Amino acid sequence: xxxxxxxxxxxxxxxxLRIVAALIFLLHGSQKLLGFPPLAPNAVPPAFLSLSWxxxxxxxxxxxxxxxxxxxxxxxxxxxxxxxxxxxxxxxxRNIFPTLNGGDAAILYCFVFLYIxxxxxxxxxxxxxxxxxxxxxx
Numbered sequence: 001x002x003x004x005x006x007x008x009x010x011x012x013x014x015x016x017l018r019i020v021a022a023l024i025f026l027l028h029g030s031q032k033l034l035g036f037p038p039l040a041p042n043a044v045p046p047a048f049l050s051l052s053w054x055x056x057x058x059x060x061x062x063x064x065x066x067x068x069x070x071x072x073x074x075x076x077x078x079x080x081x082x083x084x085x086x087x088x089x090x091x092x093x094r095n096i097f098p099t100l101n102g103g104d105a106a107i108l109y110c111f112v113f114l115y116i117x118x119x120x121x122x123x124x125x126x127x128x129x130x131x132x133x134x135x136x137x138x
Contacts, residue, residue: 012123014119018116021112073117073126083109085108087110
């Protein structure tokens with residue numbers, strides 16, 4: 001019983017994990033670049049091509065690709081690298097402990113995206129739909 005439950009639900013939950021993580025990731029990018037959700041009252045949007053702007057662009061584009069499950073593995077791999085970079089550049093210098101330097105989300109994103117890069121998009125994705133159509137045509 002548990003094997004069939006795991007066989008049925010593990011791939012679906014992979015898709016759910018990808019969708020939720022990508023949506024939140026995309027929102028970080030849209031906040032930086034588009035001001036939605038609204039920035040804090042005194043926050044200044046990043047300057048064009050600054051490190052923060054590039055991070056926002058990556059988050060917006062990669063988050064969108066992962067949300068729909070298109071080019072998921074490479075998008076997740078690059079997003080994982082961005083989050084590792086964000087942690088070591090932006091958080092680690094503040095303090096060694098992630099809970100004190102505000103980097104716990106960056107670490108989680110890094111490893112969730114690394115897992116998705118290895119595991120794939122799951123069945124609810126454009127990647128899976130494209131693969132099924134290719135197999136049906138062959």
